[in-house]
Amino acid sequence: MYIPKLYKSEDLTLMKDLIRQNAFALLISSEEKIRATHSMMILNEDDPENIYIETHVSRANPQAKILKNGSEVLCDFLGAHAYISSSWYDHINVSTWNYEAVQVYGKVELMNHDELYRHLDKLTTKYEKKQQCPVMLNDMGKAFAEKEMQGAFGMKIIPTEIFIAQKLSQNRKENDFRNIIDHLKQGDENAKLVAEKMNRLQE
Template sequence: MYVPKLYRSEDYNVMKEIIRENAFAMLISSGDRIRATHSMMMLNEDDPENTYIETHISRANPQSKTLKNGDEVLCDFLGAHSYISSSWYDHINVSTWNYEAVQIYGKVQLMDQEELYKHLEKLTSRFEKNQQCPMMVEDMGRAFVEKEMKGAFGIKIIPDEIFIQQKLSQNRKEHDFQNIISNLENGSDNERKTADQMKKLKR
C-alpha cells in the first residue's frame, strides 16, 4: 500500500482499533492466480510479543485449495471512510476521499483442528455476546461443531509488514479541517465516524 509520509501512522493501537471495528476484511493471495476472499478476521494477542491474525474460509473456496504453510498473503482492512466535497473548502480545490486503512503482509500457518475449534469459539463469542439470546459454540455441542468444521479452512497469518494509513485531511488548514468535520457530522454513520477519527488527531 502506498502511504505518503503525512498519512502514515506507527500507532499500533490505531491498527488494533481498525481491525477490531472492521473485522470483515479481504484475504488476498497470489498462488496459481490472484485470489481474494472477504472473511472474518481477529487479532490473536495471547502473546503480545507475537500478535497474529486468525481467520477461516470455506474449504469449497478455490483459495483454500492453493494456500499452504509459508505462503505470503495480504490482509486488507478498510476503516472509516467518506467523500470530501471541494465545496467544504474556503478556496477552489479538488474533492477527495478521507479514509483509514490497514494492510498486513504475512505468512500462512494452517490451523489444526483444535486451533480451528478455539478460533470459532472466540469468533462466535465476540459477535454473539451482545445478542438477546446468545448461542455460543459450547451450546451447540462439540460433535455438531466438529461436523460443521469439516467445511472450514482455518489459517493464521504471521505478520511480516504492517502499513497503517490515516488520510484525514491533515494537509488542510485549521478552518477547512473544522469545516470538513462539521459537514461530516451531519452525514451518515460512516461520515460521522470519519469526523470522530479526525477529531482524535487533534487530541
C-alpha cells in the same frame, strides 16, 4: 499500500483497534492467480510481542485449495471513510476521500483441529455475547460442531509487514479542517465517524 508520509501512521494501538472494529476483511493471495475472499478475522494477542491474525474460509473455496504453510497473503482492513467535497474548502481544490486503513502482509500457518476449534469458539463468543439469546459453540453440541468444522479451512497469518494509513485532512489549514468536520457531521454514520476521528487529531 502506497501511503504518503503525511498520512502514514506507526500507531500499533490504532492498527489493533482498526482490525478489531473492521474484522470482516479481505484475504488476498496471488498463487496461480490473484484471489480475494471476504472473511472474518480476529487478532490473536495471547503473546503481545507476537500478535497474529486468525481467519478461516470454506474448504470449497478455490483459495483454500492453493494456500499452504508459508504462503504469502495480504489482509486488507478498511476503517472509517467518507467523501470530502471540494465545495467545503474556501478555495479551489480537488475533492478527495478521507479514510483509515490497515494492510497486513503475512505468512500462512495452517491451523490444526484444536486450533480451529478454539478459533471458531473465540469468533462465536465475540459476536454472540452481544445477542439477546446468545448461542455459543459449546451450545451447539460437539458432534454438530465437529461436522461443521470439516468444511472450514483455518489459518494463522503471521505478519511480515504492516501498513497503517490515516488520511484525515492533515494537509488542510484550520478553517478548512473545521469546515470539513462540520459537513461530515451532517452525513451518514461513516461520515460522522470520520468527523470524530478528525476531532481527536486536535486533542
